[in-house]
Amino acid sequence: MNSRVLSRLKQHELVENEQLKTGLHVEDLPIKAINKQSSTRNYKVLNNYFFRNRNVYISKHLRFAPYPEHTHQFLEMNYMLSGSCDQIVDGHNVHLNKGDLLLLDVGCTHSISRLNENDILINLLFRDQSISINFLDDMRRSNSVLYDFLLNSASGEKNSLKYIVFNNNVDSDIQDTMEQIISEYYFKREFSDTIIKSYLSILLTKLVRHYHVPTDKKNPQQQLMIRILRDISENYQDIDLTTLAKKYGYNKNYLSNFIKKESGKSFSTLVTSQRLIQAHSLITTTTLPISEIIEKIGMKNGTSFYKKYKSYYLTMPGDERK
Template identity: 70%
Template sequence: MNPRTIARLKQHELIENRQLKTGKHIDDIPNRAVKHSDSTNEFRILNNYFFRNRNIYISKHSRFAEYPEHTHQFLEMNYMLSGECDQIVNGKQVHLRKGDLLLIDVGCSHSISRLDEDDILINLLFRDQSININFLSGMRKSNSLVYNFLLNRVSGGGKLTPKYLIFRSEHSEDIKMTMEQIIEEYYEKREFSDTILQAYLSILLVKLVRNYHVSAPEGSNAKQKLIINILKDISKNYRDISLTNLATKYKYNKNYLSNVIKKETGDSFKDLLTKQRLIQAHILITSTTLPIEEIVEKIGMKNKTHFYKKYKEFYQRMPGDDRK
């Protein structure tokens, strides 16, 4: 990142100087932008304050005092540009290190502990209220057998999604790169900056979907862990994987393994394999100009008529419709 931008963010702002002197939180948002709860000390920050003349709002979180519990009417991203911080998010302790990104859903409560001199936390907010963790989850769910299975296990049926997500820097270098491009573009205020920020935001959202994972729930049994590994194998080797291959790899009887897959996922091995092939076909159809006949061959399906039938069942439209 441009050293000039970093130096600017490290400078003390007026509120930071006051908080450094008193050690107490100073409100930087007017009362008209806040709706207080009648039953708790929590408050909700309203949309209109941030988005009067812009679609994206970025700010540096003020250092040297704790920030009280609050919620937003919009999706919020907290990016740890330098240093580290602790937060309580949805009642749980969260620790962020340099390069980590915390995605907080609409209505999710959080508070932030005191930040010190070298702790630079960047807040990114944007206007589109249709973008939330459910939206990202839906995109991810349609492109990952593993994610779909894990979400069902975590939520007890797949109807619930997490209220926040953490993207760790060591696993999401591409997210880190785009986030820092956004920050620099926002603060440098160069020509066409608004247009570039909108493009970067679109890229960032897609990268968040690509890196959106749900961990296996604590206490997962041996069969669930086996299924997670099998689903990863199917996702990676969908073209030519077979139940016989998997039975040999994991040293199980083929029929027994087939029953375990059906019991744990609700689908047969054959159905899971077909779903993964259709997902891959959809990606190729929407992102390349390859002929559909060639795509059918690439994903490992032999019968073109069978492919069209299954694609229509899975996506509720024909392959050609996704290229219009």
């Protein structure tokens, strides 16, 4: 982290000095920024106040007093730049250490325990209301049949979480991008807003990369289905049901019926879907000839590929490149 920015963030704000004296939360937002709810102690923070003439709002969370339970009308990220903190998020205890990032969906309630001197928590708010956890779900789902299955399973849960915690990873992938955003925001150099928007696209893509959907470890059927779908995602070019059945020690017909029951789709449909997903990725990110892509994904019949691609993506492969 840039030392000048870090030093600035560690300086005491006026409100922080007041909170340090009393240990009590001091409201620092104007009335127009808060939508008080008469029937509950929660309140909503309106995005119109934060996003005047800007796409992203970044701030340091004020230290030395607990922050009351509240909710937002926009997606929020809490990034632990240094130290640690405890929050209650959607009724769950969440602990963040340095480098951890908490993604809060629109409408998710949370409260934050008192932060101390070296606990620097950065809030990053999005103007774009189309960005949500569902947005990340859709991006992850479009990457493989495995995540399509996991996300469909998760969406069926009555108490699905409205937040995701991204723990600091070994290669500091998310941390590096987040700290670049923070530095650009506080330095306010020329073209900072444009650079921040570009970094945000990178950050969101990295979050999708590191987004692991929770699974039911106690459900052996789901765990087997996950292993099968992982096999399909990794070996879609030449995988076949006979080899898969032999690998897991099941009769071919039994495994076929199991896959259909657990996923709602046949084995051949899942393999075709994964091939089309890979084809779409190659078509939109490379200049490889479509004929070569068809061969690369393991499909033999070009006519069949075009028909299935149109049915899956509602457009022809060539139109993706126009």
